[in-house]
Every structure is written in structure tokens, then in C-alpha cells.
Amino acid sequence: MGFIVQTPAIQDALGTAIATALSADAATFSVGYPTGGPDEEAVWIAGDFNAAFPRRTSGGGARDEEASLKVKILVTHNAEDMATVRDRAAALAALVDDAVSDDPTIGGLAKDAHVSGCEGNEGFDKDGRRQFGVTMTVAYRTTALSA
Numbered sequence: 001m002g003f004i005v006q007t008p009a010i011q012d013a014l015g016t017a018i019a020t021a022l023s024a025d026a027a028t029f030s031v032g033y034p035t036g037g038p039d040e041e042a043v044w045i046a047g048d049f050n051a052a053f054p055r056r057t058s059g060g061g062a063r064d065e066e067a068s069l070k071v072k073i074l075v076t077h078n079a080e081d082m083a084t085v086r087d088r089a090a091a092l093a094a095l096v097d098d099a100v101s102d103d104p105t106i107g108g109l110a111k112d113a114h115v116s117g118c119e120g121n122e123g124f125d126k127d128g129r130r131q132f133g134v135t136m137t138v139a140y141r142t143t144a145l146s147a
Contacts, residue, residue, distance in 0.1 A: 006110075007067050010110060010113075013107040016107070026041055027092055028041065029044065031047070041075050041076075044071070046071070048070070049069050052066050062145050066140075067142075069140075070135055075089045079129075093118060100114060100115055100138055111142055113140035116139040
């Protein structure tokens with residue numbers, strides 16, 4: 001008997017929470033890399049994940065699942081300085097962080113979730129526009145159920 005990995009359901013529920021947090025914002029959002037490539041301001045949950053199963057609970061019908069998801073943010077603008085695109089990416093990252101901290105159970109699917117890390121990088125696109133990307137790691141714990 002196998003176990004149902006909870007990550008796909010949590011990706012979708014986290015996607016709903018982030019989309020709600022971004023609803024009043026101009027950034028586009030998707031679960032998985034944006035079709036056709038990212039817009040000038042894009043947020044997405046990467047389709048990959050990293051899950052571990054540290055122990056089985058009593059009875060063999062469930063086991064703990066500890067996993068992490070990556071949320072990507074990319075801002076591309078014609079800007080004179082890096083701080084403009086960096087600060088916009090940071091503002092979007094704050095909305096993602098709020099979405100996780102406002103509902104650390106991710107719609108009741110996780111025991112707890114939190115942003116466990118954040119990395120930012122600057123760059124340029126082929127047209128010379130400034131870019132700033134942020135990768136946020138959202139870690140969570142839940143129970144994987146037997147199929």
C-alpha cells in the first residue's frame with residue numbers, strides 16, 4: 001500500500017492563498033512556470049518539490065511528510081537603478097510571506113508552514129532591462145495518508 005504525497009494538494013492550496021494576496025496587485029501568478037514566459041512582474045510556484053518522510057505514525061496508515069516548495073518572483077523593468085526593481089520584488093515577496101503567515105495550515109492541509117528562506121538575484125534581460133528575482137522557500141509539515 002503506497003502513500004499519497006500531499007505536496008500537489010498543498011501546491012494548489014498555497015497557489016490559491018498567494019493568488020488571493022496578489023489579487024489587488026498587477027503581478028501575474030501561476031502554479032508552474034508561466035506559459036509563454038514570465039510577464040514584467042510575475043510570481044509562480046515552481047512545479048518541483050522536495051519531500052521527506054521522517055517517520056510512520058502508529059497503525060501504518062499515515063506518515064509524517066516534511067517538504068519545501070519554491071515560490072519564484074521576477075520583476076523586469078526599464079529602471080535607472082537596481083534598487084527600483086529590487087524593492088518591487090521585495091514588495092511582492094512580502095505579499096507571499098503574508099499569505100503563508102496568515103494561514104500557516106495552508107487551508108487546513110498542513111500542520112504548519114513558514115517561509116524558511118529567501119534568495120535574491122539581480123540581472124538583465126536581452127533588451128538590457130533590469131531584472132530582480134527572488135526565490136522563496138516555503139517549508140511545511142503534514143501527514144501523508146495511505147492510498
